[in-house]
Amino acid sequence: MKHALLFLMLLAGPARSDGVAGDFDYYVLSLSWQPSWCRTTGDGRDARECRRGSGRDFTVHGLWPQYEQGWPDYCSTDERDPSRRETQAMADIMDPGLAWHQWQKHGRCSGLSARDYYATLRAAAEGIAIPAPFDDLPRDITLPPAVVEDAFIEANPDLALDGITVTCKAEALAEVRICLTRDLQPRDCAPDVRRDCSRPRVLMEQVR
Known part of the structure; x- marks a missing residue:
């Protein structure tokens, strides 16, 4: 039995490595639609960024290697x-607890120092314009995911259709x-990143 188990392990090949810091090909910048996250997660935590008047879109x-x-x-x-202090300084663009988690899971793989990873994350986010129709959504709307993609491409002319993907969770934009x-x-x-939402329409809840 012991020999059979060893044989199966050899057939399966070596275990997956967690990766080598600095060894990667490109980044994915992930932007969450805050009202959806608040409804599914943040409200249950009484998250400060989900309170009315926060204005988070x-x-x-x-930023993922x-x-x-x-x-x-x-x-x-x-x-x-x-x-x-470095983590708290990210509070204007993301929750500091999330910033810490992103460093642990993804930032360490960038090969950068924590300070430089946070600076790179900030630069990536600041380099993408949020489409005007979504920066202060006055009410709940439903629309095809492709409309969101097209709006980002229009606001950021250097983006191509294969360079952006929209994800959803249940009926809502994620x-x-x-x-x-x-x-x-x-x-x-x-190809493994281009996993667009397959729903014909998604809910974008009102900015709080």
Whole structure:
């Protein structure tokens, strides 16, 4: 029995590596539609950013190193973890707790220091214009996911259709994901990232 188990393990090949810091091909910038996250998660936590008057529309979820197929996560790195002050300084674009988690899971794989990873994440987010119709949505609307993609492409002419993907969770818009080179220029996403929402229409809840 022991020999049979060893044989099966050899057939399966080596275990998947968590990745080597700095060894990746491109980034995915993930932007969450804040009202959807608040309804499914944030309200239950009494999250400050979900309170009325917060004005949050698209907020940063993360900046993820990617391979042309698959992605690394939780890489080993000699870089120190970010300080509390560095993490709190991200509060204007994302929840500090999320910023910490993104460093742990994705930032360590970038090969950058925590400070430089946060700066790169901020630069990536600031390099993408949020389409005007969505930056202060006055009411709940439903629309085809392609309308969201087209609006981002119109607001960011360097983006191509294969460089952006829209995801949904149940009936609601979840995220817009944009593929960028290592120097933050738009590029096409690899096939395993291009997993668009298949629903004919998605709900975009009103900005709070």
